Amino acid sequence: MRAEIEDFLVHEADLLDSGRYADWLDLLHEDFLYRVPVPLAREDPTQSPYDDVLEFANESKSFLEMRFRRIASDFAWAERPAAMVRHFVSNFRITPEGGDVEAYAVRTNVMVVRARLPEVPVIAxxxxxxxxxxQDGVLLLASRVVHLDAEVPTESQLGVIF
Incomplete structure (x- = not known):
């Protein structure tokens, strides 16, 4: 199972890197939710370094479909020319959840490099x-929560799907 999940996530990263957003959306469960909580610099190490309420992103599958349709349209001038993006996924930690549905909690580390000339590449x-x-014998991504390592991410960092 571990190898199948790792292969699934590497394939998912490849689809994002190559701009194959329709194929990437096919990997998402209908109830998919993509969340990016706001990082916080807290002095108390017992508190979470991420806000429980504020989020940079809280996007459903249907919202992401609209976002990618806009990028493909003639109206996404900020996306012309398209940026080059590379995902590096590592440190796979996979835990079966149990229950009626075959489900897994998967934690990974990710580094995303986004480059568009003449700008300097941005690493996040x-x-x-x-x-x-x-579901029906196929692995699907049901949810993703991204914990950014930057307290104040740039627009370029927030513009990519992690």
Whole structure:
């Protein structure tokens, strides 16, 4: 199972890197939710370094479909020319959830490099918490929470899907 989930996430990263957004959306469960909580610099190490309420992103599958349709349209001037993006996914930690549905909690580390000339490439790192389920024999990404490693991320960092 571990190898299948790792292959699934590497394939998912490849689809994002190559701009194959329709194929990437096919990997998402209908109830998929993509969340990016706001990082906080707290002095108390017992408190979470991420806000419980504020989020940079809280996007459903249907919202992401609209976002990618806009990028493909003639109206996304900020996306012309398209940026080059590379995902590096590592440190796979996979835990079966049990229950009636075959589901897995998957934690990974990710580094995303986004480059568009003449700008300097932007590197962002994060921890991801995914929930992957098997539906009709196929693995699907049911949810993703991204914990950014930057307290004040740039627009370029927030513009990519981690």
């Amino acid at each position: 790192t994060a921890g991801r918490h995914d929930r992957i389920v098997r």
